[in-house]
């Protein structure tokens with residue numbers, strides 16, 4: 001059985017919602033931020049980051065895009081990803097990796113840049129820059145939805161839409177500000193919040209309502 005290492009309203013919500021949509025059995029392991037930051041967790045996730053997914057053979061994998069792509073490609077009959085080898089699948093992977101390497105990274109930096117700079121002044125400046133850049137990246141995703149929507153893969157809802165939704169939850173300056181700026185992303189978010197299979201997990205993360213305050 002899979003084992004999901006999960007923190008409320010953190011990036012593991014993406015893998016959590018995908019597992020719920022797929023309807024496959026998994027063990028949900030709720031962690032506190034302190035448990036994620038504890039040295040023991042590095043044995044599961046070398047950088048001390050969630051999500052991590054325990055595999056049936058006992059190993060664990062990290063990196064949200066890899067986890068989502070692995071799950072949807074392994075459980076293909078649920079239609080959360082296009083058929084492997086199709087052009088749509090190439091676009092699907094490209095969306096996931098684009099969001100993971102660009103948007104996720106800059107949202108994290110908008111939250112905290114202390115790994116890169118010294119002192120609070122530089123941190124505040126870098127965080128502001130990262131926030132601005134993350135908004136440019138959201139605009140790119142918004143443009144893709146405006147051109148190809150209603151979903152990232154046209155008429156087909158996929159785990160890429162769930163991944164994009166996940167990123168809005170702790171975006172800066174706030175989730176509400178990003179959704180107001182990007183009406184097509186807001187529509188995808190509303191669709192996800194209305195999917196019956198996802199209601200319980202969204203509720204558990206406290207993510208049924210749009211947040212007006214910045215993630216802290």
Ligand SMILES: N[C@@H](CCC(=O)N[C@@H](CS)C(=O)NCC(=O)O)C(=O)O
Nearest residue numbers: 010011048049050051063064065100
């Ligand atoms: N590249 C990683 C990034 C994961 C990441 O940054 N996770 C954050 C939560 S959203 C985390 O675990 N932070 C640890 C901390 O704040 O101590 C992925 O895509 O999975």
